Amino acid sequence: MATKYKLTYFNGRGRAEAIRWLLVYMDEEFEDVRIDSEDWLKMKQTTPFGQLPLLEEDGKPICQSLAIVRYLAKKAGLAGNNDWEDLQLDIVSDTLVDLRTPAGAFVRETNEDLKKAKKETYIKETLPFYMKKLDSIVGENGGYLANKKLSWVDFVFTATLVEFLNQHLGIPDVTANYPHLHALTEKVRAIPQIKTWIENRPKTTF
Amino acid sequence: MATKYKLTYFNGRGRAEAIRWLLVYMDEEFEDVRIDSEDWLKMKQTTPFGQLPLLEEDGKPICQSLAIVRYLAKKAGLAGNNDWEDLQLDIVSDTLVDLRTPAGAFVRETNEDLKKAKKETYIKETLPFYMKKLDSIVGENGGYLANKKLSWVDFVFTATLVEFLNQHLGIPDVTANYPHLHALTEKVRAIPQIKTWIENRPKTTF
Numbered sequence: 001m002a003t004k005y006k007l008t009y010f011n012g013r014g015r016a017e018a019i020r021w022l023l024v025y026m027d028e029e030f031e032d033v034r035i036d037s038e039d040w041l042k043m044k045q046t047t048p049f050g051q052l053p054l055l056e057e058d059g060k061p062i063c064q065s066l067a068i069v070r071y072l073a074k075k076a077g078l079a080g081n082n083d084w085e086d087l088q089l090d091i092v093s094d095t096l097v098d099l100r101t102p103a104g105a106f107v108r109e110t111n112e113d114l115k116k117a118k119k120e121t122y123i124k125e126t127l128p129f130y131m132k133k134l135d136s137i138v139g140e141n142g143g144y145l146a147n148k149k150l151s152w153v154d155f156v157f158t159a160t161l162v163e164f165l166n167q168h169l170g171i172p173d174v175t176a177n178y179p180h181l182h183a184l185t186e187k188v189r190a191i192p193q194i195k196t197w198i199e200n201r202p203k204t205t206f
Numbered sequence: 207m208a209t210k211y212k213l214t215y216f217n218g219r220g221r222a223e224a225i226r227w228l229l230v231y232m233d234e235e236f237e238d239v240r241i242d243s244e245d246w247l248k249m250k251q252t253t254p255f256g257q258l259p260l261l262e263e264d265g266k267p268i269c270q271s272l273a274i275v276r277y278l279a280k281k282a283g284l285a286g287n288n289d290w291e292d293l294q295l296d297i298v299s300d301t302l303v304d305l306r307t308p309a310g311a312f313v314r315e316t317n318e319d320l321k322k323a324k325k326e327t328y329i330k331e332t333l334p335f336y337m338k339k340l341d342s343i344v345g346e347n348g349g350y351l352a353n354k355k356l357s358w359v360d361f362v363f364t365a366t367l368v369e370f371l372n373q374h375l376g377i378p379d380v381t382a383n384y385p386h387l388h389a390l391t392e393k394v395r396a397i398p399q400i401k402t403w404i405e406n407r408p409k410t411t412f
Contacts, residue, residue: 049339050300067296073291083280090273095255101307132256 005030006056010040012206015156016053017160021188022063022072022152026199032204060175066093073152080147088146090136092153096161099130105167123169131178138180143187150188157181166206211236212262216246218412222259223273224365228278229392230403238268240408257412272299272362279358287352295353298343298359302367305336329375337384344386349393356394363387364394373412 007022009016011034023030034146035043035052044050047061062068073079080086103126106118134145134157142148145157163187165174175182189198211229215222217240229236241249241258250256254269261268268274279285286292309332312324340351340363348354351363368391371380379390395404 048297049304050335051304054350062293062297064297064300067300070296071289071293073371083277087268087273087277089274091254091268091270094270094273097303098255117354131258 004056004058005187007031007052007053007057008035008043009034010037011202012204013159013163013201014053014206015160016165018152018156019053019055019065019072020066021155021159021194021197022069022076022078024193025078025155025191026072026076027193043171065160069152069156071201074156077156078150078152079152080151085147089151089153092145093156095130095134096153096156099126099134100161100164100191102126102167103168105135119169126173127165127169131181132172135178135180138184143180143184145184154184154188158185172193209234210264210387211262212239213237213259214239214241214249214262215259216243217408218410219369219407220259220412223369224362225261225271225274225278226257226385226407227361227365227400227403228275228282228284231284232278232282232395233399235348249408252280261379272303273364273368275358279361280321282358284356284358284361290301295357295359298340299350299362301336302359302362303338305340306334307335307368308332309371321357325375333371333375333380340391342382344390349386351390351392352360360390360394364391397399 005028007016007019007030009022020091038041040052047054048061051063053063054064054067055067062071070079080089088198102112102118103120106115106122109115138145145153162174166172173182175185190195210232213222213225213229215234219226224359226236226238246258253260254267258271259269260272261274268277286295308324308328312321312328315321321346344351350356351359368380372378372410379388382392394400
């Protein structure tokens with residue numbers, strides 16, 4: 001019997017989108033549940049750590065978006081082929097977290113002056129520092145973020161991080177000045193199942 | 207020929223300590239290089255992402271502390287036995303990151319009033335929310351954070367997170383009110399190689 005997947009998240013791409021891309025890449029049908037804030041208030045207490053996304057695999061709940069991605073990636077053939085390759089993926093993934101975390105800090109900042117200052121430092125320092133390094137890595141890895149082949153970190157970068165940064169920096173494409181990274185995102189979005197998904201997914205604000 | 211390990215970090219426990227515990231647990235001799243800020247200024251540009259710790263395995267540099275821990279854990283027999291068990295470890299690890307990240311935010315905050323406010327919210331809300339959940343998890347997992355057996359997340363919790371929180375909250379033991387978590391840290395510290403390491407490691411301020 002086929003595995004049954006049910007993914008619950010808000011009505012947006014956010015931290016769920018890389019999971020959705022993995023599921024469509026695996027040709028898995030899944031229930032794509034998108035809840036509103038009223039549903040969330042009722043549901044929050046029932047989740048393991050008060051967070052979404054939540055994936056249910058044959059009814060078993062799984063939380064933490066990156067943990068879910070790592071788990072599905074093994075089934076999708078998008079993990080490493082050995083411990084050294086998995087190490088390279090983990091290094092890139094931790095680095096994507098380091099690139100995202102300070103962006104989250106200016107997004108959540110409620111004081112407008114501080115928000116502006118944090119965002120400026122992010123745009124002038126953090127972002128170019130990491131993007132330049134990541135662009136070189138892709139240049140040296142045959143067009144991928146690690147191991148010279150497509151992997152789950154390419155999905156996380158394209159589906160989650162780039163969309164998050166574009167939205168919160170208010171720019172059309174954060175990879176515009178980074179040719180290797182830009183080509184990578186184009187390549188991932190051109191994977192037939194992903195292309196179809198993007199064309200047909202709900203249009204949402206985040 | 208035995209694998210050669212060289213670990214470079216500042217003169218402290220910090221994000222390197224879980225790596226050191228894994229190496230001593232594996233009975234691996236390693237060069238425990240501790241640099242000062244002057245050395246660091248010279249070295250920073252040569253590291254992959256301008257960060258320490260940096261582990262060299264037979265001369266090959268490996269960065270990102272959690273990636274290093276995951277990699278060594280497989281050699282140490284402290285990873286999962288299958289994909290489902292590894293998923294449980296990843297869920298806990300991501301949750302430890304969620305517990306640590308907002309603590310990092312008040313530690314780095316330079317405005318004293320904001321620092322105080324952030325620290326207070328952390329102590330009143332974030333910390334008890336996660337510690338209570340983690341304590342229950344350990345209670346249900348035979349005294350461990352996942353899979354009813356010792357794993358790398360128990361090392362990360364005890365060697366890195368608890369020490370970080372004790373220091374920055376200025377308290378002797380953040381697990382004091384959480385009996386299952388407290389017992390877990392005692393158990394990890396009582397592993398013979400870890401016990402010997404703690405007794406003999408350099409006494410440092412962090």
